[in-house]
Amino acid sequence: MVFDLIMNSIQTSIPRLYKMSNVAQAALLISILIISSFWFLVTIFKKTKKRSFPPGPWGLPIVGYLPFLKANMPTQFAELAQKYGPIFKFRLGNKLCVVLSSPSLVKEITRDQDVVFANRDATVAAEVLTFGGYDIAWTAYGSYWRNMRKVFVREILSGSNLDACYDLRKDEVIKAIEYVGMNVGKPVRIDELAFQTELNVILRMLWGGTHEANQKSEKAVADFRVVFAKIVNILGKPNISDFFPILRWFDIQGVAKEAHALLQVADSIVDAVINERVKMAEDSIKTDGIKKDFLQILLELKKLPDTGEDITMLQRKAILMDIVVGGTDTTATMIEWAMAEVLHNREAMEKVQKELDDVIGLGNIVEEFHLPKLHYLEAVVKEALRLHPAIPLLVPRRPSKSSIVGGYTVPENTSVFVNAWAIQRDPELWDDPLQFKPERFLMESKNGDYNGNNFQYIPFGSGRRMCAGIPLAEKMVKYILASLFHSFDWKPTTSKVEDLSEKFDFVLRKRIPLLAIPTKRTRKQY
Numbered sequence: 001m002v003f004d005l006i007m008n009s010i011q012t013s014i015p016r017l018y019k020m021s022n023v024a025q026a027a028l029l030i031s032i033l034i035i036s037s038f039w040f041l042v043t044i045f046k047k048t049k050k051r052s053f054p055p056g057p058w059g060l061p062i063v064g065y066l067p068f069l070k071a072n073m074p075t076q077f078a079e080l081a082q083k084y085g086p087i088f089k090f091r092l093g094n095k096l097c098v099v100l101s102s103p104s105l106v107k108e109i110t111r112d113q114d115v116v117f118a119n120r121d122a123t124v125a126a127e128v129l130t131f132g133g134y135d136i137a138w139t140a141y142g143s144y145w146r147n148m149r150k151v152f153v154r155e156i157l158s159g160s161n162l163d164a165c166y167d168l169r170k171d172e173v174i175k176a177i178e179y180v181g182m183n184v185g186k187p188v189r190i191d192e193l194a195f196q197t198e199l200n201v202i203l204r205m206l207w208g209g210t211h212e213a214n215q216k217s218e219k220a221v222a223d224f225r226v227v228f229a230k231i232v233n234i235l236g237k238p239n240i241s242d243f244f245p246i247l248r249w250f251d252i253q254g255v256a257k258e259a260h261a262l263l264q265v266a267d268s269i270v271d272a273v274i275n276e277r278v279k280m281a282e283d284s285i286k287t288d289g290i291k292k293d294f295l296q297i298l299l300e301l302k303k304l305p306d307t308g309e310d311i312t313m314l315q316r317k318a319i320l321m322d323i324v325v326g327g328t329d330t331t332a333t334m335i336e337w338a339m340a341e342v343l344h345n346r347e348a349m350e351k352v353q354k355e356l357d358d359v360i361g362l363g364n365i366v367e368e369f370h371l372p373k374l375h376y377l378e379a380v381v382k383e384a385l386r387l388h389p390a391i392p393l394l395v396p397r398r399p400s401k402s403s404i405v406g407g408y409t410v411p412e413n414t415s416v417f418v419n420a421w422a423i424q425r426d427p428e429l430w431d432d433p434l435q436f437k438p439e440r441f442l443m444e445s446k447n448g449d450y451n452g453n454n455f456q457y458i459p460f461g462s463g464r465r466m467c468a469g470i471p472l473a474e475k476m477v478k479y480i481l482a483s484l485f486h487s488f489d490w491k492p493t494t495s496k497v498e499d500l501s502e503k504f505d506f507v508l509r510k511r512i513p514l515l516a517i518p519t520k521r522t523r524k525q526y
């Protein structure tokens, strides 16, 4: 019946067919049906292929993969990538997550589709602690972010500004060396030493530039240190509201409440420092010849670079907060990792110290102008960043529209993690990937480019959202390490195996804090 109907319509529309035999008509119809079915299937296949999501492990209804998530996510993600490939997905509550573990996929999202993947996926705690997303690290991609990043990179962390406040850094590094000098022969906790030194250095650069301010800021530094440790803790704490946005209203774990309380304390400390500085300017207290700190630069900066709008006090505070939060823990962690690796590689320690003696001499103190000549130390830092990147999954990206990555669909608003830790240990990309071999960066200098162009080495990320603090991070890690190794010999108190295990807290920490015993080696008294 249907056959007759189709044939009738074909015969009516094409009169010449009318003259064909029934067999020929049937053959023609079957051919048309086969061709159109084939075309239909190809089209559907192409469409579904485009729409297919990456493979990945199944989870449970509602909670998804949440109950199976292990504490050490970079290692777990590396294992899942072995099974599912360099791009895989899973669900955490309502949230679709995708993990990328190959240089070519990193290139796709940070070079080829950089703008689409330039949004962040701010957690509840991060949103609160950045005054509602007013900072650089967590704010959405757009003109606001661009303006703030320009202020940060060009106005605050410019080479000339960093040079201008070198004395502030030097003061604090000398204090750290003096502290170790008083503890010669006793075990020193390197994580605490590195963290206190880095926090002191950063806070001193932020607002300790004038003598009066510095005396007052001593108290602010002490108060801030207490609240900052809690801020770091809450930023790394898993929060159910991040996986089920509908639960944000209820704040079941009280993370938002706690973050608000911490912000209030931090804010009042920063406010007190700012008010003091504004008052000094009003009272015309002389600041001639005194180093400009970041607060002073920000107070003198009146307009945002692109839009020419007035910069607000909230924006100034958000930038200051980014420097403390982004710069302290990461840098301190890298100092601890580099020391741990060197302490367990006697040969590396000897090479570091020989270079320091050749470049600086035993009778002098380390100065920042020595740093560019310390090539072996630089290779040590690069190797520590390769094996133990401080932010091993980078800061998650969030695509602003549905896109294709590695041939799979990554829908809008997916949380995209880049497993830099796994890429930087991939045996396909690195010789002896698990060995600490600084020499690899002396021989193949292109491997050590971490400015975002070398997608197999991305400790600072890549693309337009890559780390904004590299110039300061480079200086601080090398300067503190050089000073510690130049002044002291160090012996670890733990064995290598247990000492090099990792703990993921958003920042990649040493599971067992490094304890090391210093003995004096330089003649120069600080």
Ligand code: HEM
Binding pocket: 136, 137, 138, 149, 322, 323, 324, 326, 327, 328, 330, 331, 334, 389, 390, 391, 394, 395, 396, 459, 460, 461, 462, 463, 464, 465, 466, 467, 468, 469, 470, 472, 473, 477
């Ligand atoms: C060794 C130390 C450091 C490491 C390993 C590190 C690593 C990173 C990484 C991996 C990112 C995310 C990049 C991406 O998503 O592609 C990032 C972002 C950021 N870092 Fe760092 N960082 C360090 C030190 C610093 C310092 C000292 C500062 C501040 C002075 C800083 C400020 C920032 C800011 C503001 C962002 C957000 C950039 C944006 O979203 O536009 N970091 N960092």
